[in-house]
Amino acid sequence: MQEVGETGAGAVLLRRAAAGDQRAWQELVDCNASVVWGVSRAFTTSTADAEDVCQATWLLLAENLDRLRDPGSLSAWLVTTARRESLRLHRARKRESPVGLDSEALAVAEHAEDPEHKVLRDLTSSRLAQSFAELPQRCQQLLRVLAVAPEASYAQVSEVLGWPRGTIGPKKSRCLAELRRRMLAADVPEEVAG
Structure with missing residues (x-):
């Protein structure tokens, strides 16, 4: 698997995505999805939290596409962002204290x-x-x-x-x-x- 930041084509891909090219954006996501998911899953305790971290990471990339100083370090930027979002979510989860919720009642029914x-x-x-x-x-x-x-x-x-x-x-x-x-x-x- 080739990461976007490994070649000069990565910078072109980033510029195209920043200009609104959906195919370029999809290629960015396809090339880096496993890295973002791996970091998200490694630093969270549930699949749902990892999915939230992934979404936040991709949203932050979309918001900052034109601000990336070094397109060659996209992978590192994604890793750092996913790690920071995981830690942010972890701190937020520690502050939550649901009252009156029975976690077993919320669980999905298993197949017989x-x-x-x-x-x-x-x-x-x-x-x-x-x-x-x-x-x-x-x-x-x-x-x-x-x-x-x-x-x-x-x-x-x-x-x-x-x-x-x-x-x-x-x-x-x-x-x-x-x-x-x-x-x-x-x-x-x-x-x-x-």
Whole structure:
């Protein structure tokens, strides 16, 4: 996948988008969507929050297309903006305190399945979530980015997380091994733990 900012064509694409060219805008979004989504998902706790961050990031880009000083750094600008929007949303969520809402009443009804499979699925999901939550924060961020943007290159993941590119592969292996170890320790069957 080629990012917009990697060639001189990126500057032309930005100018066309700023002039109102919808095809250029769509190409900008297509080229950078996985990066924005990866950052959003890595720094938020829910899909809905990540979607909000993505929308805010693209809106800010649309509002600032003509103000970008260095079109070659569009990807970095998007990463920084998505990270800042994630942190802004996180601070806003901490201030919220809904009263009288039962989160189970708001949940979407699940498809009917037999009780045995539901119990096993719920048990495995809760143990996976618990094992994942016990991982160090850096592992959680890396695995989230890789899960939501599996096609992203290590260079893109490196840019999103601000880590050296050469550390992504080894860190991924260590994090997955640690997650597997924690799941096995939680008595998750080995075929489920991977």
